[in-house]
Amino acid sequence: MTDYTVITSRVRLARNLAEVRFPSRISAGEVEKVYRAAFSAAKEVFDPTLYQIGSLSEEEKCYLVERHLISPMLAESPYGGVILSKDRQLSVMLLEEDHIRSQCFRKGLALEDAFVSLKEYDLALRAKCRLAYDKKIGYLTACPTNVGTGMRASVLMFLPGIALNAGLNDLVEELKAAGLTIRGALGEGSEGDGFCYQISNAVSLGVSEETIxxxxxxxxxxxxxxxxxxxxxxxxxxxxxxxxSVARAVAILSSAKLLSQEELESLIVSVKIGVILGLVDMDHVNLDDLALLCKPYSLVRLTGCENTSEARDFARARTVRKTITDKE
Known part of the structure; x- marks a missing residue:
């Protein structure tokens, strides 16, 4: 049975090239240097595809943000880029806040596995260029909280029990004392929509990767x-x-002709709670994957529907019905 409490694990490493200015002040020649080093390293460890943000359509950029392959900040960059592996589990963001931010995703609680894959790319990168590194401090980054290892290790968790029992404030304080932080699913400044929260290390200075x-x-x-x-x-x-609420959610998802993104996300929360409590059998469906497939830009790609609200709502309902009941 799918474990809906720990949804995904992600490890991210922030790196900057030595003697190259940060993205906010970078020159055209330095941009090329970053691209060349990052892509050359990628070719050593996986079959990479490079996308330059400035050459992508608005829809393509929104799709990449939806899939968490790039950040909203990178989507606005005129000279940024992203390198993706074929399975989309490894993403290398170029010229966002730092020169290179590589990240690896895994389902469930699998931080160590994600780090092993990411470390292979990081070693290749180190062999291709000289990185901004201080022997006493560690890797130098644009944001002070990333200085040191440059690592951000995070798990995305579904926590309705803690939230509904008013336990979040206690959890925040407990995590803070352990050098960790809790945010909404979309990271810093976001809310815990759908009872989803991101647990991660607060700092990376003075601690090893393994400790984090x-x-x-x-x-x-x-x-x-x-x-x-x-x-x-x-x-x-x-x-x-x-x-x-669980029974109503299952009934609506199984028969609705129109489903907005907001309604789907609310209903899936109820069904996930039902699955965890053993109230409903949905072993044939990964509800988190289904919710991701039904996000607006992913849905348009999947179904080929028009990118209008009603067309998406119709395609979303049809996709959900077929997935849950195997009937259209």
Whole structure:
């Protein structure tokens, strides 16, 4: 059965070339130098495809943001780029906040596995160019919180039990004391939409990569245990209301002719809670994957529907019905 509590793991490494100005002040010649080093390293470890942000359509940029392959900030960059692996699990962002931000994604709690894959690229990059590095401090980055290892290790977690039992404030303080932070699913400044939260290291200075990975993984395991207990507690106190919301959500997703993105996300939250509690059998569907496929720009690519609100809502409902019931 799919574990909906720990959705994905991501490890990101921030790197800058020595003697090259940060992206906010970079010259055209320096841009070419960054591209050349990053792509040359990528060719050593995977079959890369390079996209220059300035040559992409608005729809293509929005699609990449939807899939978390680039950041909203990079989508606005006139000279930025991204290098992607074929399976889209490895993404190398060029000239966002730093010269090179490589990131690797894995499903579930798999930070160590993600880091192993990312480290291979990082070693190739180090062999291709001289990076901005201080022997006492570590890697030099645009943002002070990334100085040191340059690593951000994060897990995306589904935490309805903690949120519904008003346990978020206590969790924030506990994580802060452990050198960790909690944000909404989209990172800094975002809210916990759909009860999804990102747990990550707060700083990378003075700690090793392994320490960061262990701290975040251990915190995720502990939070996972707390979440399951609190969700059961909430269910016991609100059984009828919760069972009703789950049943209604399943019925609507199985038969609706139109579904907006907002409605789908709300209904999937209820069904995921139902799956976790054993109220509904959805082993044949990964609801998180389904929600991602049904985001606006991903949906247009998947179904070929027109990029209008009604066309997307119709295609979204049809995609969901077919996935859940195997009927259109």
């Amino acid at each position: 990975l262990n701290r975040v993984s251990s915190a995720a395991e502990k939070i996972n245990h707390i979440e399951k207990n609190l969700l059961q507690k909430y269910y016991q106190q609100n059984r009828n209301r919760l069972e009703d």
